[in-house]
Amino acid sequence: MPKIVFLDTNTLGNDVHEELQRFKNLGDVIYYDSTTANEITDKVKNAEIIVTNKVVITKEIMASCSQLKLIVVTATGTNNVDLTAAKELEIVVKNAVNYSSESVAQQTFAMLLSLMNGIHTYDSRVKSGQYSEGTSFTWIGNSFSEIAGKRFGIIGLGNIGTRVAEIATAFGAEVIYYSTSGISRNEKYKLVDKEELFSTSDIISIHSPLNDKTANFVGEEEFKLMPTSSILINTGRGGIVNESDLANALNTNEIAGAAVDVFAVEPIQENNPLLSIDVPGKILLSPHVAWASKEARKKLLEITYANIKEVNQS
Structure with missing residues (x-):
């Protein structure tokens, strides 16, 4: 044997x-x-x-x-x-191949919803007793926005990207995508160029492989294009996003938030700028686990x- x-x-x-x-x-x-x-x-x-x-x-x-x-x-x-x-x-x-599409898609939305809805903030409000001490039946805090009606941009429309697109559509979002290979993947969704994707998307989710075309694909110039209310999600590969530029974009309010599951060096290093964002609540981090249901x-x-x-x- x-x-x-x-x-x-x-x-x-x-x-x-x-x-x-x-x-x-x-x-x-x-x-x-x-x-x-x-x-x-x-x-x-x-x-x-x-x-x-x-x-x-x-x-x-x-x-x-x-x-x-x-x-x-x-x-x-x-x-x-x-x-x-x-x-x-x-x-x-x-x-x-094609073993983790459901897992990654689920984690993508778990992170997005937690970030958008401020789940940790609301949970803490109740458990700390602050909600009980209030005079109103509700505590809105900073509130939250709906995915419905938002423009949801996807980088890489393979098996995982397509599943994310389907779920985003079910939430009522308008899905657009950018093809890093230049190949049109799905006629159900609008294929756009890089500038349109970054400048018009409320949410951008990365699902492309890391290669010569995608290394440092998202950096300073792309963050400048993004609306200040936008959110970036990376459950793809760490090297696709320049982490220093992302930290700067969050600290200077160029974008509203980010959810990151993957890092350029893994496990994440202690000096990674994503660990010292001025407002920690703007970023949600997980330890490269999206694939691992x-x-x-x-x-x-x-x-x-x-x-x-x-x-x-x-």
Whole structure:
């Protein structure tokens, strides 16, 4: 049976034990919670199959594994694997696609609604006793706005972006989108250029991959285009938004708020400017978790299992 090595199972959560144990049907499996760069070579030296989420697999690592025939990435992005080297060495690389659309879309709106509706502020008002001390049946505070009637701009209309568009439409928003590839994706929604997207959207949500076209795609110039009442959501990739420019846009009131699940360096560094916004309530942060509903992670492991089984049988 082939030797299968999982390098970073802690990225998959601690509630999918049964799904992970199932891989023992496919070979002799070793599970590592995490793996540092210095540990990789020793851990995979006899592996025929490597399973990785974020551990980087270089040409040197591949070359040191004489029996390696398959690298399986438990994610959609494969930027942590040297694909050119894999092709040269005739090592198959498999990834997983379309497993987290519902999860990311749900987290996108959870963050947006929490930010727009000031959920934490209202919750605190009641639990602190301040609401009980008031004379009115209600406490409006800074109030909140409705999604209905807003222009909802989406960057990247793939599987996730399309699902977000459907939900935004159900809320009563007008959906427009910008295609980073230049390809028209869906006739149901209006395709616009970059300037129109940023200058006319009340809400902008990012759902594109990180590549040469999208790195630092949202920065100082884009924030200047955005209405001062607008909100930016990034549940796509951290490097798409210039974090210093976003912090400045929030501090100078160029935009009203932001919800961010992904960061240029992960985990987020202590000196990241997004952690020291002048008015912390303007930004909502989560630890790159939008993809990770239990259902999405189970589906991811089902796809990973199928990827290994397919190559084993070929």
